[in-house]
Amino acid sequence: MDAKRDQRCGPERRPHVVILGAGFGGLNAAMSLRRAPVDITVIDRRNYHLFQPLLYQVATAGLSPAQIAMPIRRILTRQSNATVLMDKVESVDAAARCVVTGTRRITYDYLVIATGARHTYFGNDAWSEYAPGLKTIADATAIRARILSAFERAEVTDDAAMRKRLLTFVVVGGGPTGVELAGAIAELARNTVVRDFRRIDSSTARVMLVEAGAHILPTMPPCLSKKAGRQLEKLGVEVVCGNAVADCDDSGVRLANGTEIDSACVLWAAGVMASRAAKWIGAPADRAGRVMVDARLNPPGHGEIFVIGDTASVGDGGGLPVPGVAPAAKQMGRYAARAILDDMAGRRSAPFRYRDYGNLATIGRKAAVADFGRARLSGYPAWLVWNFAHLWFLVGFRNRLVVFLDWAVAYVRNDRAARLITGQYEA
Amino acid sequence: MDAKRDQRCGPERRPHVVILGAGFGGLNAAMSLRRAPVDITVIDRRNYHLFQPLLYQVATAGLSPAQIAMPIRRILTRQSNATVLMDKVESVDAAARCVVTGTRRITYDYLVIATGARHTYFGNDAWSEYAPGLKTIADATAIRARILSAFERAEVTDDAAMRKRLLTFVVVGGGPTGVELAGAIAELARNTVVRDFRRIDSSTARVMLVEAGAHILPTMPPCLSKKAGRQLEKLGVEVVCGNAVADCDDSGVRLANGTEIDSACVLWAAGVMASRAAKWIGAPADRAGRVMVDARLNPPGHGEIFVIGDTASVGDGGGLPVPGVAPAAKQMGRYAARAILDDMAGRRSAPFRYRDYGNLATIGRKAAVADFGRARLSGYPAWLVWNFAHLWFLVGFRNRLVVFLDWAVAYVRNDRAARLITGQYEA
Structure with a gap:
């Protein structure tokens, strides 16, 4: 119903928001857009959202995997504007505004990259x-x-x-x-x-x-x-x-x-190394492979792309880098959602500020x-x-x-x- | 304390009971010997006992593996006469009364074989x-x-x-x-x-x-x-x-x-095919690979070996074969334990009778x-x-x-x- 009401005053074709990765950042971006007049596609290689802070408990036999992992599509089951695809992103064609997976090309109006990081052996x-x-x-x-x-x-x-x-x-x-x-x-x-x-x-x-x-x-x-x-x-x-x-x-x-x-x-x-997002969109990266974004979480020259969570290198608004922790990823996900709504309404967003709890x-x-x-x-x-x-x-x-x-x-x-x-x- | 009391009237060296497999049969044999003046070694390829009747629930996402599996050594932790070894049996030298694993030779006085069965593709x-x-x-x-x-x-x-x-x-x-x-x-x-x-x-x-x-x-x-x-x-x-x-x-x-x-x-x-137990001990097997045992669950010529559970082919005492179900394996495990105690006391055991619940x-x-x-x-x-x-x-x-x-x-x-x-x- 909300979607219908919004549509009356919105554009005819609803903007397509593609979110890569359903960790804390991506999932919060998707959920924050639940009443927005947009179509959302969430793409993840895995079918589950992982509560990573407790992963060490699985590794040391304290918890079972299913206790800290939930199917992404179960979390978004009632959010009718969201479609979940389990697929692997091969590349992004930022000029054509298009994500290329193993099976298809998906065009977007807004892209949220929240593909996280992996450990690194520093070349070994x-x-x-x-x-x-x-x-x-x-x-x-x-x-x-x-x-x-x-x-x-x-x-x-x-x-x-x-x-x-x-x-x-x-x-x-x-x-x-x-x-x-x-x-x-x-x-x-x-x-x-x-x-x-x-x-x-x-x-x-x-x-x-x-x-x-x-x-x-x-x-x-x-x-x-x-x-x-x-x-x-x-x-x-x-x-x-x-x-x-x-x-x-x-x-x-x-x-x-x-x-x-x-x-x-x-x-x-x-050691942690960010996903290949910087290569996908041809953006500058820091030593840990994270995309250097501006205070609105955009990479240079792409106001329609948001890079968030462990994939992003950004200041906290007070001169320090935002740490790679779950609360930061969540905040960035919610910020990206708000910034998309601002852009759709022709408003300029306030810069992202990290709140350290x-x-x-x-x-x-x-x-x-x-x-x-x-x-x-x-x-x-x-x-x-x-x-x-x-x-x-x-x-x-x-x-x-x-x-x-x-x-x-x-x-x-x-x-x-x-x-x-x-x-x-x-x- | 029980063990000490029993030892006074028992032999000086306690008989060594080796149990292969910690499914329903093997585990029940071990637990039934908890107060017996014997040393027990339980050998299993895996570290857990599996509640197999609910395995299909794991396969269909209803339960987590840890909810139907328990470490064998946790189950036997208080049973001081039992040692659990996670090891793979390569063969049995029935003449020398010895089990050969990947790492060692283990001699036994009594051997309980409860290595179960796997599915078979009938040659395909x-x-x-x-x-x-x-x-x-x-x-x-x-x-x-x-x-x-x-x-x-x-x-x-x-x-x-x-x-x-x-x-x-x-x-x-x-x-x-x-x-x-x-x-x-x-x-x-x-x-x-x-x-x-x-x-x-x-x-x-x-x-x-x-x-x-x-x-x-x-x-x-x-x-x-x-x-x-x-x-x-x-x-x-x-x-x-x-x-x-x-x-x-x-x-x-x-x-x-x-x-x-x-x-x-x-x-x-x-289709189900029994483990390789028949080959290990050179005993006759039925079409499903199960060892043909007598009414005391012994293979021909080996009163010190008991074959139980899905590995055994045996009548229920009334002319029908005992089915390959958990309650039957448990009953056979308990029977083997009693038969070992009978043999130690020089008694002849009554034949095994399956009770169908x-x-x-x-x-x-x-x-x-x-x-x-x-x-x-x-x-x-x-x-x-x-x-x-x-x-x-x-x-x-x-x-x-x-x-x-x-x-x-x-x-x-x-x-x-x-x-x-x-x-x-x-x-």
Whole structure:
């Protein structure tokens, strides 16, 4: 009905908004246009929207994939002006205003590019085989299988050196994902599985967090980053800062200072590279491949294209870059929707301003750090805030309730619900 | 403490019981020996016990893998006489009483073989690529991706013939698994996803169930098998009986009567072949590869070996073969445990007798058939019994509660919780 009313005073042909990627940015752009007199096409390679902040929980057997992933078309099922296509974008013809996928050409009046980012090995792509990264559901279940099968193989083997190697876990990268992974693996080894083995003592497992910079959680204030380090060490994680990875192969990693670490389970949580969007539209990119956009999130010369989320390099309006976090992507998605409506009405949009609601990182059971500018929390209070915030923002009531139950039961029983080894790691 | 007391009157070295496979049979054998003065080693290729009766729910996006799978070592964590090894059995040296895995030789005093069965293509192994079968978690998530991506690709394509082919689903085999899969796919197409698409009408999807024999559910009484057929047709499934599959390739299937069915999603639920156990121990096997055992579940000449569950071919004590169902495997597992204790005490065991508690098959939302000998149910009452029975027997309280919640929410909202496409079917 809204669409009909709007149409009376709008143009005859409704503008076509094509949105590439249904992460936080793309999905929020689409949802913000739900009453607008436009036709929306959302294109994504996958059929689900992923609540990425909890992906490390899937990788460490705490949650099931379906608990943090929802079909995109289910989320948009009642939004009659939105069509969802599962397809892979090959290129964009910005001059002809046209997106080219594997199966078709789709013309647009407005294009929102929200194709996100992946991890990068800084040119050492051969490392990906030995040190998998975490960005998709498939990544997470593969990492889960690698972690769990390391314990299984340690239980089977009679070779002491092999057992030690299997019980050494190395997480590369001290950002939020690395901290979360290292903390969760330490808890898994020290608490969850410790009574399940007969031939090994899983609590002797060595868990290392290797960070090239001087501090873990570099975007946090130094006092919180120190507290996070102490909380990690209390969980049994060895934190190694100021030491980059120099090499990585099937026996483990070698650090820049020459230390060799034998490990059968190296995980990569360092470095992020944006999607190929800059190449598609021929726009300038920063070192991480992100499209340099102006304060209206447009690339140079294309007022009809918006680049948002992890694919965009933009200032927050106060001289600092907008961080690559979910709240920023959501805000940019909503901004792009408003800017499209402004343009349709012939108005000039106000520049994008990032509103920072705070910065959270969880470390483990009852341990986290939270930075809200003036208020800084750590330990149990920060962990409660983290839990509350993540449950609150999980898409969909069902997921929220089931995840809450899983967490509650896991908390009481000190258990993890999804300890499955599937795929290549089966014996 | 029990173990200590028992040891005083038992032999000095405790007998070693090796159990191959932690399905319903193997797990029940291990758990029944929890207070026995024996050392138990459970060997399985996978790290989880699978509640196979609900596997079709994972394949049709109703449940997540972790809801029907539990780590074997978690189930046996408090059973101190049991060690779990995730390993692959290569062979058995029955003369030397020794199991050979990829990594080691394990000698035994008693051997329980419970390695189950897989689907078979009756010699046409090339069909497996086009018509995947359902036996493991990996099978189930692959089938889920195949079903869901057929709808996704139909929404994207502009080719009418291709769209028709993508919206044609063929399930081969009219046993319980085939009936469950066909019913669930029909419900998915007619109810769950119908409002989520814009370019296709998913309710026009064609779902066929092809059975070579004269009736679906051939182990059910004819009146129930007819009722099941009618219930399936009410859901929109075309039931084709008396027609085998003659060929199968990437365009679809050809039936024995020459009918060609274009389909992008053919699923295999016909035919079962036992594991290689008969070859391992050099014992006679029936046509389905099952080891022919005597009334004490021993293969000829090996009183120390028990073959149970889907791997065994045995009479029920009344002249009929024991069916390949979970309750039969459980009963055989418990029988093997008792027989081992009898043998240790120098007693001769009574022969195995199968106790048939009834036969259930579900068809869809509010539809099922149940045969309890004198009492025969169909429709809603049978469906309630089926739900209750399956929840009741799910291993572990957590799973039971979460699955119940998922089912309750799915029932009210007519939704399916785990609609994820992962792996090779991503665009």
